[in-house]
């Protein structure tokens with residue numbers, strides 16, 4: 179971890195040894211193991227990895243939204259220093275939507291199709307501040323819609339979700355997430371379903387809003403190009419664990435983990451649109467069939483015998499860590 183120089187109160191969110199399991203016929207199987215993560219107010223970090231690497235389960239665990247047969251089984255989830263695993267269900271509900279919010283790939287996870295936007299937005303405010311004046315609340319909703327780039331926000335407040343385009347619907351979901359000025363937002367692939375122009379606009383707006391308000395943002399994505407536009411630091415996840423962490427530019431220029439190197443090589447080159455896209459061979463293993471030792475070893479081009487031993491995330495410099503017995507040297511290439 180890179181958090182040793184700072185006290186816990188400096189972080190909007192800290193995860194310490196997070197483990198989330200799913201209970202099944204063969205007992206509990208971990209989907210997320212020993213995840214450590216720290217994010218300061220106003221910081222934007224990326225949580226990156228292929229499908230099935232445990233990104234969404236991590237996000238849902240933070241929000242307290244893992245349902246049976248899943249459960250958070252180990253670790254601390256510290257929101258402004260308060261351990262969410264130790265608070266009451268009532269306290270957790272009051273923090274959700276107020277101090278922390280989640281944006282999903284499908285905005286309809288947030289929006290109720292049969293209620294007008296104003297009803298839903300005002301409810302999101304009054305649920306946490308019942309004494310607020312309705313006109314004040316309505317004005318806040320209108321301003322929030324304006325801030326995420328919805329034209330004619332006064333008028334659009336009275337629309338239903340189906341009267342918005344996909345991109346506009348996602349903006350409404352973002353406006354709702356930001357309504358109460360939370361300390362933390364977890365955005366789970368919120369722009370993946372949108373076309374690239376809208377995607378770029380939404381990313382730029384989120385970046386601006388989080389910076390202005392000091393909101394910590396965790397952006398979950400499988401797409402390193404999105405992370406490159408948005409985040410300052412990145413956590414790369416594979417098979418339920420963080421395998422590499424560091425400042426974005428360092429990680430992109432000099433990946434230490436062969437998995438990160440593979441993800442970077444999979445980014446289509448702007449200057450060579452006709453070239454065949456690299457793909458990391460094989461697939462992320464299912465959680466009940468994890469390989470021994472380094473879980474990436476069956477797919478790794480540099481695999482050696484000692485990769486069958488368990489390996490911890492190890493700090494390699496002030497800001498970087500990697501979980502690999504043979505981290506890549508700068509400039510090393512796969513033949």
Ligand SMILES: Nc1ncnc2c1ncn2[C@@H]1O[C@H](COP(=O)(O)OP(=O)(O)OP(=O)(O)O)[C@@H](O)[C@H]1O
Pocket residue numbers: 200209227228229230231232233234235236247248400463464465
């Ligand atoms: N309800 C569940 N029951 C059993 N296993 C689950 C459940 N939800 C998720 N998992 C498993 O946990 C692992 C991590 O899933 P997760 O959704 O976090 O991956 P991800 O990195 O977010 O990928 P994606 O982008 O496809 O959602 C996967 O192997 C998935 O099959």
